[in-house]
Amino acid sequence: MTNRKIKNILYSQPFDMGGMPIRQPFPSAEVEQIDPFLLLHHAEVKVPKHIPVEKAGVGPHPHRGFSPVTFVFKGGVHHRDSRGNNNTVYAGGTQWMNAGMGIIHSERPPQDIFEKGGLQEIIQLWINMPAQHKMINLLIFL
Numbered sequence: 001m002t003n004r005k006i007k008n009i010l011y012s013q014p015f016d017m018g019g020m021p022i023r024q025p026f027p028s029a030e031v032e033q034i035d036p037f038l039l040l041h042h043a044e045v046k047v048p049k050h051i052p053v054e055k056a057g058v059g060p061h062p063h064r065g066f067s068p069v070t071f072v073f074k075g076g077v078h079h080r081d082s083r084g085n086n087n088t089v090y091a092g093g094t095q096w097m098n099a100g101m102g103i104i105h106s107e108r109p110p111q112d113i114f115e116k117g118g119l120q121e122i123i124q125l126w127i128n129m130p131a132q133h134k135m136i137n138l139l140i141f142l
Helices: none
Strands: 013-017 020-026 037-046 058-063 066-074 076-081 086-090 094-098 103-108 119-128 138-141
Touching: 013 037, 066 076, 066 086, 076 094, 076 119, 086 094
Parallel strands: none
Antiparallel strands: 013 020, 020 037, 037 119, 058 103, 066 094, 066 119, 076 086, 076 103, 094 138
16 A cells, blocks of 8 residues: 655635635635536535525526535535426435536525524535536436
């Protein structure tokens, strides 16, 4: 077994994602991308009770030509998109979306988030797709 040395430690920077506080280790001023990974977000938030869950979280936004993969550690994430998908992934679950030709989707807390403690913790990793797969649309809930 070959021992490898750590080349670099990436510290995440606070970032506002449409009103949702997240941490983003890359891209950053130190590291743009780590091919095939385009972006990494970590969010750990207490869902506000004064905002309806349909308005909390991240509202409709587009993706195209890459795959956002969301890992849910606490609470849940309700995904709804322009292709008619409408599903919720809870703690321990994963959502893999190949945005392909393009998709508009939202990531909001599920209706029952307060029954689950009112907390959300997710990590989202954006993965670049090989050219031959860039325009394929696919959504997987695990």
